[in-house]
Amino acid sequence: MTSVKAIVANSATTSLAPGRIERRDVGPTDVEIEILYCGVCHSDLHTARNEWAAWPTVYPCVPGHEIVGRVAKVGSAVRKFKLGDPAAVGCMVGSCGKCASCRDGLENYCDAGGTVFTYNAPDAHGTAPVTYGGYSKQIVVDEKFVLRVPAKLDPAAAAPLLCAGITLYSPLRHWRAGPGKKVGIVGLGGLGHMGVKLSHAFGAHTVLFTTSASKVADGKRLGADEVVLSRDAAAMEKHARSFDLIVDTVAAAHDLDALTNLLRRDGTLVLVGAPEHPHPSPAVFNLLFARRSIAGSGIGGIAETQEMLDFCAEKGIASDIERIRPDGINAAYERMLKGDVKYRFVIDMSAL
Ligand code: NAP
Ligand code: ZN
Ligand code: ZN
Numbered sequence: 001m002t003s004v005k006a007i008v009a010n011s012a013t014t015s016l017a018p019g020r021i022e023r024r025d026v027g028p029t030d031v032e033i034e035i036l037y038c039g040v041c042h043s044d045l046h047t048a049r050n051e052w053a054a055w056p057t058v059y060p061c062v063p064g065h066e067i068v069g070r071v072a073k074v075g076s077a078v079r080k081f082k083l084g085d086p087a088a089v090g091c092m093v094g095s096c097g098k099c100a101s102c103r104d105g106l107e108n109y110c111d112a113g114g115t116v117f118t119y120n121a122p123d124a125h126g127t128a129p130v131t132y133g134g135y136s137k138q139i140v141v142d143e144k145f146v147l148r149v150p151a152k153l154d155p156a157a158a159a160p161l162l163c164a165g166i167t168l169y170s171p172l173r174h175w176r177a178g179p180g181k182k183v184g185i186v187g188l189g190g191l192g193h194m195g196v197k198l199s200h201a202f203g204a205h206t207v208l209f210t211t212s213a214s215k216v217a218d219g220k221r222l223g224a225d226e227v228v229l230s231r232d233a234a235a236m237e238k239h240a241r242s243f244d245l246i247v248d249t250v251a252a253a254h255d256l257d258a259l260t261n262l263l264r265r266d267g268t269l270v271l272v273g274a275p276e277h278p279h280p281s282p283a284v285f286n287l288l289f290a291r292r293s294i295a296g297s298g299i300g301g302i303a304e305t306q307e308m309l310d311f312c313a314e315k316g317i318a319s320d321i322e323r324i325r326p327d328g329i330n331a332a333y334e335r336m337l338k339g340d341v342k343y344r345f346v347i348d349m350s351a352l
Contacts (some may be wrong), residue, residue, distance in 0.1 A: 001025060001127060005352050006136035007326050009048035009061040015330045016048060016135075016351070019064055022139050024127045030128070031081050032073035033089065038134035039066025040345040041190060042251045043274065045119050045333050051276035052125035057120055060227075064134030065091040065118040066162040066202035066346075068155045070113045078143045086149040086308070091299045092096040092117050093131060093145045107145075135329070137352055143163045147306055150313035150329060157318035159236045160190055160344040161309060163299065164319065168195035168247060170310040171270045172202060175245045177205040184239075184246035186230065188215045188222075188261065189273060191249035193343035201315050207239065209246075209259075212339055222320070222343075223284040236262065241290065243267050247297075254279040260294065261284045268293045326352040 001022045008019035020162050023052045026032050044063035046052055059343040067089040081087055095107035096114030108115055116124060119133030132139075149158055168191055184206040185195035192208070199206040200223030208219040209230040217286045228235050239262045247260050250273040259269050260282060271279075272293065282294060300308065312318060320343045332345040 002138065002151050004136050004138045006062045007329055007347075007352070008133065009057075009063065010059055011055065012048075013051035016268055018326070019060065021060075021132045021136060022127050022336070023138055024125050024285070025077050026073045026140055028075040028077040029142050029144070030075045030140050031071055031078055031087060032138060032140045033069040033087050033146070034138055035067055035069040035134055035349045036135060036148065037068045037159040037194065038064040038347045038349060039155045039163065039190070039321075040324075040329070040332055040336070041066060041163050042348065043163070044133075045250075045336060046274065048333070052274070055120065055297060058130045058270060059131040061120055061130070062132035062135050063119050064136070064292060064347075065089070066138060066159045066164070067118075067134035068159040072138065075143075079149070080143050083148060086151070086155060088147040088149050088158065089118060089134065089139060089145065089160050090147065090305055091118055092116060092170050092302070093141050094124060103324050105301040107301055108299045135347065136350060139218060139264065144162070145302060147302070147309060150310060152313040152316075153309070156323060156348070157321050158196065158309070158312075158347050159329040159346050160319035160321065161312055162305070164194045164196070166300040166305045166308050167191055167272050168198050168249075169311070171247055171272065171297040171302055172198055172245075173304070174297065175268055177202045177204040177245060179225045181205065182207065183241055184209055184259070184262065185224070186246060187249040187251070187273065188212065188219055188343065188346040189249060189251065189339065189341055190319070193222055195247055195249060196224050197317050198226070201317060205216055207243075218342070228257070228344065245270065247272060249273045251275055253279050256282045257293065260292055261290045263290065265290045266292070268295055272295045273346070274296075292303050321346045323348050
């Protein structure tokens with residue numbers, strides 16, 4: 001085992017602080033990655049502060065699942081990577097590999113409950129009680145869960161693609177966002193800004209819903225055809241019964257009826273935001289009088305994540321980022337809570 005520097009949450013109520021964790025030795029199919037950049041997802045904050053009752057946090061906790069780095073060591077059976085290659089890790093580092101979902105390349109939905117998330121998931125290797133994420137100098141991951149980073153992508157701006165990118169790419173593809181479709185993206189944060197860029201790149205008529213008047217111009221610059229202030233009831237009403245798909249990235253509980261009301265017949269509202277408290281129960285009549293659906297979507301499979309990275313490289317898409325030093329993480333969390341992020345913090349790990 002190797003002792004590695006990390007940024008650690010030691011309890012729900014204390015600031016994150018520098019610390020050390022153990023990483024396993026490289027096994028035959030493992031890749032050791034020197035981490036260069038790690039994006040800061042709102043899920044990191046939810047986990048560091050133990051906000052998800054369904055998924056309690058085990059401390060010490062090391063968040064981070066938007067990881068880009070360089071291959072530092074490979075196991076004897078590794079074929080996909082060699083020393084010095086750029087490499088990335090997203091939200092998962094393992095799954096059962098045998099169930100129908102895993103066989104379909106949807107390890108994120110492992111039917112055996114075997115998806116091993118990059119942090120705060122039981123560590124099958126027994127290195128520690130739970131997995132530790134990318135707010136650290138180094139990580140060891142089975143090559144099946146390591147992604148190739150296309151040379152065209154800037155490594156820091158590519159990091160947020162590993163969660164924010166795939167979390168929007170997957171539902172936009174699954175519900176067929178494209179020409180002739182009207183697609184709404186709710187919330188212009190890390191996930192939302194990738195949603196606007198990707199929906200626009202897929203050729204859909206893209207509408208951003210934001211609570212922040214200050215983000216209207218940015219929404220258009222990022223690719224939205226229209227921007228609607230979601231607290232303006234009259235502006236919302238103008239879009240009634242017109243959307244094929246709305247993807248909701250908001251990180252806090254809110255009224256869903258204002259959104260289902262905007263779906264056309266057979267339209268779908270996809271929830272990807274994972275707030276601490278439940279949304280108020282949606283109005284059933286809003287759904288049944290237009291055969292509307294409310295669905296959920298969680299990240300994406302490994303093959304799909306690679307496809308997304310290759311798509312972004314081809315289209316010149318990456319995240320709009322603000323680089324921070326490791327000791328800036330607590331201030332970054334506070335700004336995230338105020339919606340004051342343009343549009344993803346990325347930690348430069350060389351300074352750790
Ligand atoms: P973020 O960067 O903080 O963005 C969230 C955005 O939601 C804000 O910028 C804000 O946009 C909007 N918002 C409106 N009201 C809000 C409120 N009361 N509190 C907070 N935000 C509010 O977060 P993120 O990293 O994009 O993550 C968003 C959510 O998705 C989190 O709950 C996260 O855990 C979850 N998530 C889910 C998956 C998945 O697989 N399903 C993957 C990653 C993250 P405006 O200013 O434009 O209104
Ligand atoms: Zn995330
Ligand atoms: Zn499985």
